Amino acid sequence: MENRHGIIWGFLLILMGAFFLAINMYPNIFGTEFWPFIVIGVGAAFLLSALLTRTGGLAIPGCIVGGIGGILYYQTISGNWASWAYLWTLIPGFVGVGIILAGLLSRERVHFDTGGLILIAISFMGFIIFAGSFGLNLGMGMLWPLFLIGIGVITLISALFRKR
Structure with missing residues (x-):
């Protein structure tokens, strides 16, 4: 297996x-908006x-780094660098997605880790709170019920996949 790695x-x-x-030979080949890629x-x-290699643990940093790259790309094309005031709250969600993928790619035992869903929910809640406070004009009255529904779905899934 080491040879394959x-x-x-x-x-x-x-x-x-x-x-x-x-990139070094042709510096302008991709343009100035390309660096986040x-x-x-x-x-x-x-992630690849x-x-x-079926090493699920590599999915976690892959999701974090790729997600931050996506944020940087959004900020580069929009010029909205102040959006970092609330976009950082997506990072726990990237970790949650990585944890879920790590469980599904695990060589030892494929499993679904509900901890990833909890991190995604925390990330979503932080995004709603900080984005509503620092940048986006969110109609909070409409989003809080959706957030509660999401937490209920996560709780239900966690209960269904919990070991007995």
Whole structure:
């Protein structure tokens, strides 16, 4: 199995090196809005490694780094750098998605980890609170009932998948 890991990592490193070489040789090939895709690409490399090696733990940093790259891309194309005041609250949700993927990709025992759903719910709640306070004009009256419904769904799923 170690040989397979080395082959996969070697292949990924060669691809990343070729990509960075192309950027150095042709600096304007992708334009000025492209730089966040480097961060997204690093996250994708972690996710691809997790998928190919069935090492679920690599999905967690892959989701975090890729998600932050997505935030940076949004901020780059919109110019809304002040949105970081509330977009940081999405990071626990990225961790939650990574935990769920890690459980599903685990080599030892494929499982669904409800802790990931809890982190996604916490992230959603933080986003609603901070985005409503610092940037987005959210109709909070409409969103709080949806948040309660979401928490109820997560609680129900957690109860159904809990070991007895």
